[in-house]
Amino acid sequence: MQLSLQGKTYVVMGVANKRSIAWGIARALHAAGARLIFTYAGERFENEVKKLVATLEDDTALVLPCDVTKDEEIASCFAQIKEQVGVIHGLAHCIAFANKEHLEGEYMNVDREGFLLAHNISAYSLTAVAKAAKELMTEGGSIVTLTYLGGERVVQNYNVMGVAKASLEASVKYLANDLGKYGIRVNAISAGPIRTLSAKGVGDFNSILKEIEERAPLRRTTTQEEVGDTALFLFSDLSRGVTGEIIHVDSGYHILA
Numbered sequence: 001m002q003l004s005l006q007g008k009t010y011v012v013m014g015v016a017n018k019r020s021i022a023w024g025i026a027r028a029l030h031a032a033g034a035r036l037i038f039t040y041a042g043e044r045f046e047n048e049v050k051k052l053v054a055t056l057e058d059d060t061a062l063v064l065p066c067d068v069t070k071d072e073e074i075a076s077c078f079a080q081i082k083e084q085v086g087v088i089h090g091l092a093h094c095i096a097f098a099n100k101e102h103l104e105g106e107y108m109n110v111d112r113e114g115f116l117l118a119h120n121i122s123a124y125s126l127t128a129v130a131k132a133a134k135e136l137m138t139e140g141g142s143i144v145t146l147t148y149l150g151g152e153r154v155v156q157n158y159n160v161m162g163v164a165k166a167s168l169e170a171s172v173k174y175l176a177n178d179l180g181k182y183g184i185r186v187n188a189i190s191a192g193p194i195r196t197l198s199a200k201g202v203g204d205f206n207s208i209l210k211e212i213e214e215r216a217p218l219r220r221t222t223t224q225e226e227v228g229d230t231a232l233f234l235f236s237d238l239s240r241g242v243t244g245e246i247i248h249v250d251s252g253y254h255i256l257a
């Protein structure tokens with residue numbers, strides 16, 4: 001058993017820039033020899049993603065648009081992937097969104113539209129892409145998504161994103177149950193806070209980084225590379241017995257009261 005992904009193909013959804021966790025995952029998979037397909041949502045990310053992918057010097061990589069709020073975009077994206085590569089061995093789902101004004105202050109300020117938007121993009125999208133990816137994972141495979149402690153217990157300001165992450169984490173388990181018989185595993189990485197473009201949308205982000213450096217068992221914050229390495233484990237055969245699991249890569253912070 002080993003960590004090599006030579007001859008395998010993975011879809012990485014959600015790279016926005018070089019600080020994205022998705023990019024940390026992509027670099028780990030690339031280093032292990034995987035072929036990568038990237039999807040992004042919104043024209044504004046296309047150039048940034050293509051520039052980043054070019055640095056991998058892998059001309060087999062593909063970059064496709066995929067707005068996960070539209071079923072027809074998911075269908076056409078995976079139809080293109082099927083046409084170009086045929087079989088995939090896994091998918092990294094690094095997609096979430098909530099309106100910024102609902103990511104500070106009181107949770108119950110959220111309205112119906114904001115609640116549904118957060119759940120549509122941050123929770124349902126995993127189920128939607130898993131359904132499409134399953135058809136291409138004819139040799140089995142592994143699906144990994146990203147979650148955060150605020151989905152397990154109250155973290156001030158995380159608010160509706162926490163409620164959506166609770167839904168995402170339950171989805172991981174129900175999808176693991178459905179897909180196990182097809183040889184497909186479904187897991188989540190619960191990452192400690194990392195200064196990404198997304199993190200800019202959450203209120204009082206800086207104070208939580210400081211608290212982690214002072215109190216987390218490892219006395220330091222989480223890095224993109226650490227998350228990438230755990231994702232590599234979850235995509236490799238070394239984790240062949242693991243499914244429906246949430247692995248915390250957070251310097252141990254989640255064990256504290």
Ligand SMILES: CCCCCCc1ccc(Oc2ccc(Oc3cccc(O)n3)cc2)c(O)c1
Nearest residue numbers: 096097098099100148156157158193198199201
């Ligand atoms: C108060 C909690 C501090 C730690 C938050 C760690 C974290 C950082 C970023 C995370 O990912 C998102 C993704 C989208 C998101 O919604 C956004 C992001 C930017 C602008 C905007 O309008 N919405 C908020 C967080 C995430 O799920 C968790």
